[in-house]
Amino acid sequence: MTQRFVDLGELSGPVLLFGGPYSNVQAAEALFVQMRYIPIANRICTGDVVAYCANPVETAALVRNETGTIVAGNCELQLASGEDDCGCGFDEGTACDLASKSWFPFASEQMRGDVEQFEDLPEIAVFTHTGRRFAVIHGGASDVSQFIWSTDRDSVFQHEISLLEREVGKVDGVVCGHSGLPFERQIGARVWINAGVIGMPPHDGRPQTRYAVMDAGYVTFHELRYDHQAAAQAMREAGLTQGYELSLESGYWPSEDILPEGLRRPRDVA
Secondary structure (H helix, E strand, C coil), X not given: CCCCEEEEEECCCCEEEEXXXXXXXXXXXXXXXXXXXXXXXXXXXCCCCCCCCCCHHHHHHHHHHHCCEECCCHHHHHHHCCCXXXXXXXXXXXXXXXXXXXXXXXXXXXXXXXXXXXXXXXXXEEEEECCEEEEXXXXXCCCCCCCCCCCCCHHHHHHHHHHHHHHHCCCCEEEECCCCCCEEEEECCEEEEECCECCXXXXXXXXXXXXXXXXXXXXXXXXXXXXXXXXXXXXXXCCCCCCHHHHHHHCCCCCCCCCCHHHCCCCCCC
């Protein structure tokens, strides 16, 4: 399972942790304005820079220029390998799987000639902060596109941490993205942090997206307000109308069939 990894050494001061720009250039622009006080070297992206939204080229260029480290997401790996699907881990026939058959070819066509930037991205980044060592991955250590949820059993996290430590040595915490829902979970002496994604809302009925900041030994989650209406309109103009454009405005994903039961919207919410 040998994976490319980079050791960033000791990072001091606040560290920006974010994932899933998802070709949403409006969200990426807002994030970097809001986080301009954090040095670029202290900005880490958990991957999936390019995905659902309408501006893959612009988003990739902006994130690359404004981020110290980008960990390869499944979308970057698939694009760099010339694959014809996103490798997101959606079960066949789910709403997300069906939608990906439209947005991924769009992203692939738009990024044609620019995918070389994804070829050498690390799959794991390691850094030390306030005396603790963290590893950053995209989804799981066993599978880049593994969905790991806040409601999963401890054994799921323990297995992934064990696999990860075989690659990079002991860690005090893991930072990931992919599933899109931010959370922090204590697993014994270690902490598992999903930093959330900035390109889509976390299925809570509001258009604001999420990112995390690590500072003084703590992680805090923050809302990102941006011009979500402009992002949705750009998707419509690009013909990307499989439901994700509605998510930018409603705050709800186009389908809940990939979510565990406990993370779905209340039954009385249409």
